[in-house]
Amino acid sequence: MNEMPNIEQANEMTASKISADKVQVYYGDTHAIKDVDIEIEPRTVTAFIGPSGCGKSTFLRTLNRMNDTIDICRVEGSIKIDGEDIYDPKVDPVQLRAKVGMVFQKPNPFPKSIYDNIAYGPRIHGLARNKSELDDIVSSSLQKAGLWEEVKNRLDEPGTGMSGGQQQRLCIARAIAVSPEVILMDEPCSALDPIATAKVEELIDELRENFTIVIVTHSMQQAARVSQRTAFFHLGVLVEEGPTQEIFTNPKDKRTQDYITGRFG
Amino acid sequence: MTDTTLTPPSDTSNAPTPHKIKSILEPDALTRKRNAAEARFKIYGIVAIAIGLFFLVALLWAILANGLGAFQQTFLKVDIPLNQEQIEAAEKSVVKTSKYRAIIDGAFAKELTDANITTDMSARDLQKLFSSGAAATVREYALANPDRIGSTVTFELVASSRVDGYLKGRVKREDLVEDKNLDAAHLDLSDQLEDAGILEKRFNWAFITGTDASDSRPEQAGIGASMIGSFFMMLVVLFLSLPIGVAASIYLEEFAPQNRVTDLIEVNISNLAAVPSIVFGILGLAVFIQFMHLPQSAPLVGGLVLTLMTLPTIIISTRASLKAVPPSIRDAALGIGASKMQSIFHHVLPLAMPGILTGTIIGLAQALGETAPLLLIGMVGFIASNYPDGVAAGFFSPNSAMPAQIYEWAKRADPAFYERAWGGIIVLLIFLMTMNIIAIILRRRFERRW
Numbered sequence: 001m002n003e004m005p006n007i008e009q010a011n012e013m014t015a016s017k018i019s020a021d022k023v024q025v026y027y028g029d030t031h032a033i034k035d036v037d038i039e040i041e042p043r044t045v046t047a048f049i050g051p052s053g054c055g056k057s058t059f060l061r062t063l064n065r066m067n068d069t070i071d072i073c074r075v076e077g078s079i080k081i082d083g084e085d086i087y088d089p090k091v092d093p094v095q096l097r098a099k100v101g102m103v104f105q106k107p108n109p110f111p112k113s114i115y116d117n118i119a120y121g122p123r124i125h126g127l128a129r130n131k132s133e134l135d136d137i138v139s140s141s142l143q144k145a146g147l148w149e150e151v152k153n154r155l156d157e158p159g160t161g162m163s164g165g166q167q168q169r170l171c172i173a174r175a176i177a178v179s180p181e182v183i184l185m186d187e188p189c190s191a192l193d194p195i196a197t198a199k200v201e202e203l204i205d206e207l208r209e210n211f212t213i214v215i216v217t218h219s220m221q222q223a224a225r226v227s228q229r230t231a232f233f234h235l236g237v238l239v240e241e242g243p244t245q246e247i248f249t250n251p252k253d254k255r256t257q258d259y260i261t262g263r264f265g
Numbered sequence: 266m267t268d269t270t271l272t273p274p275s276d277t278s279n280a281p282t283p284h285k286i287k288s289i290l291e292p293d294a295l296t297r298k299r300n301a302a303e304a305r306f307k308i309y310g311i312v313a314i315a316i317g318l319f320f321l322v323a324l325l326w327a328i329l330a331n332g333l334g335a336f337q338q339t340f341l342k343v344d345i346p347l348n349q350e351q352i353e354a355a356e357k358s359v360v361k362t363s364k365y366r367a368i369i370d371g372a373f374a375k376e377l378t379d380a381n382i383t384t385d386m387s388a389r390d391l392q393k394l395f396s397s398g399a400a401a402t403v404r405e406y407a408l409a410n411p412d413r414i415g416s417t418v419t420f421e422l423v424a425s426s427r428v429d430g431y432l433k434g435r436v437k438r439e440d441l442v443e444d445k446n447l448d449a450a451h452l453d454l455s456d457q458l459e460d461a462g463i464l465e466k467r468f469n470w471a472f473i474t475g476t477d478a479s480d481s482r483p484e485q486a487g488i489g490a491s492m493i494g495s496f497f498m499m500l501v502v503l504f505l506s507l508p509i510g511v512a513a514s515i516y517l518e519e520f521a522p523q524n525r526v527t528d529l530i531e532v533n534i535s536n537l538a539a540v541p542s543i544v545f546g547i548l549g550l551a552v553f554i555q556f557m558h559l560p561q562s563a564p565l566v567g568g569l570v571l572t573l574m575t576l577p578t579i580i581i582s583t584r585a586s587l588k589a590v591p592p593s594i595r596d597a598a599l600g601i602g603a604s605k606m607q608s609i610f611h612h613v614l615p616l617a618m619p620g621i622l623t624g625t626i627i628g629l630a631q632a633l634g635e636t637a638p639l640l641l642i643g644m645v646g647f648i649a650s651n652y653p654d655g656v657a658a659g660f661f662s663p664n665s666a667m668p669a670q671i672y673e674w675a676k677r678a679d680p681a682f683y684e685r686a687w688g689g690i691i692v693l694l695i696f697l698m699t700m701n702i703i704a705i706i707l708r709r710r711f712e713r714r715w
Contacts (some may be wrong), residue, residue, distance in 0.1 A: 071523055098602030108593035110612060121601040178601050
């Protein structure tokens with residue numbers, strides 16, 4: 001995967017990492033997501049923006065089947081990752097989620113030590129054969145998340161005792177530790193102060209080298225800063241999707257224009 | 266109402282000043298009213314707590330005042346020469362204890378002369394100072410220690426309950442007018458014996474460790490055997506209701522689909538928690554004893570019945586504490602590819618553990634104090650069993666339980682038993698407190714910081 005030349009990414013439809021086709025999501029009788037078609041490219045940051053309740057988080061959660069935990073939620077259409085339909089009955093959502101990691105809105109470290117927070121994923125997936133391999137995974141994940149220097153001397157302290165920004169980076173490190181291919185981020189900075197936000201954004205930009213990242217954000221500035229492509233959702237419909245630059249400077253749809261200029265939302 | 270009080274009354278009277286400056290140094294009518302309401306509410310609260318405390322103190326005082334006596338017992342110190350021929354003769358006779366009684370009589374008469382106490386009472390009258398179990402005590406000792414035969418042994422024999430009551434102030438001279446067992450002369454003698462150091466009141470371990478005794482020997486009754494019965498019942502309750510209850514709650518809370526069947530089950534679990542305990546008793550009688558033919562009066566059956574009673578409590582509290590675990594923890598585990606079971610057992614359950622333990626201890630405490638269901642499976646009544654020999658016997662051989670034993674004593678006529686009942690309540694409360702302390706220590710260990 002890593003040797004794949006970068007030029008190939010943007011060109012062809014077949015090169016896309018995630019491709020969604022006519023996705024419908026229902027919560028009971030509510031039709032929450034309507035006819036969403038989207039191609040998400042590998043090793044780019046794709047931002048989902050839109051007003052509250054537009055369905056962007058819902059759609060994000062369909063990408064690793066986190067919606068399965070909600071009884072009344074029903075998904076139709078097809079979502080393919082690397083050409084494989086993730087809603088195929090043969091797919092085990094647990095295996096899918098190891099491949100498509102997730103970072104949540106509120107930092108949610110386990111009430112365990114920093115080390116155990118990172119090591120939990122590799123342990124349950126059997127990624128390390130012995131203690132030293134596990135140590136390596138923990139340290140490399142923390143390094144990738146830019147947290148290593150801050151925590152290397154207190155790995156046995158509880159993860160919940162860190163600052164909000166550190167906790168969120170710990171959650172990102174935890175997601176990286178199981179070596180996923182895609183990382184979904186659901187408003188990862190909404191609970192953080194501007195300095196912590198800047199750090200997380202910097203991290204997201206670095207992670208782009210190795211991971212496909214989909215980020216839901218309320219902040220249009222953030223979308224502009226971190227993403228290469230942006231998708232605008234409104235009332236459960238994907239209104240417009242394209243290179244971030246274009247969406248913000250030259251939106252095709254009136255609704256997108258209204259939203260990014262602050263007329264609604 | 267709020268609007269009318271808020272409008273400044275000066276509006277109409279004073280035209281040139283359109284806006285009167287309101288001082289916040291002086292509370293207005295509405296604020297005063299609110300503060301008064303708050304103060305009143307605080308007073309209600311304090312009164313309520315005071316009433317609660319008063320009854321708690323009254324209860325504790327009543328229990329301690331009535332029950333502490335049970336922990337003291339009067340003993341008679343007698344040097345008895347264990348004579349080989351006398352004992353052999355006694356063992357050959359039909360009513361063996363009567364011969365032993367004669368041995369005590371002889372030794373006691375010698376004690377009296379040694380202490381320079383003269384009395385014109387007959388040996389038969391003097392016997393009334395002793396518990397009717399005294400002869401058996403001597404006999405058991407003689408049979409258990411054949412090597413001591415031929416020497417003189419100092420026995421501390423239990424005094425009769427009347428003498429014991431006299432030393433504790435329960436029996437007064439005027440009470441003895443119509444008493445056939447004891448008269449004032451005995452009490453005079455008791456005073457003399459106490460001065461001589463023969464009669465002595467001291468701490469009574471036998472009450473805590475002993476077994477129940479027949480109606481005529483309240484001075485020998487102890488709560489020990491029924492404490493063991495309660496202990497084995499609690500073991501059954503703990504090891505059945507905790508795993509079953511927790512497994513059921515995890516399934517209902519985390520796995521079961523939300524539909525009519527699970528709704529029905531939920532409603533019925535809540536209903537079960539409100540079913541009178543005696544109903545569980547009759548269920549236990551029908552199912553465990555009459556249908557399954559498990560032994561009557563056995564702590565195993567008692568434990569099974571109490572398990573049925575405890576399950577709803579544990580299920581309800583476990584589900585509540587599972588619900589209280591923030592969903593973000595579940596998301597976190599699922600998000601890195603943990604299976605549902607892994608996320609529950611590795612993350613949700615440890616966080617719910619303190620709540621589960623609280624529910625369990627409440628359930629166990631209820632079960633420990635429960636008497637009604639035990640009535641129906643025969644765990645009350647006179648069960649003067651010896652201690653169960655071994656663990657299996659602890660579960661299967663007939664025994665009583667502490668609350669049943671207390672109930673038994675409370676309904677017997679002799680005031681000496683009444684004292685034991687109060688004393689039994691103290692032991693029960695201490696047992697309960699020990700259980701609670703263990704639970705608190707465990708909960709501390711499980712509790713985690715967020």
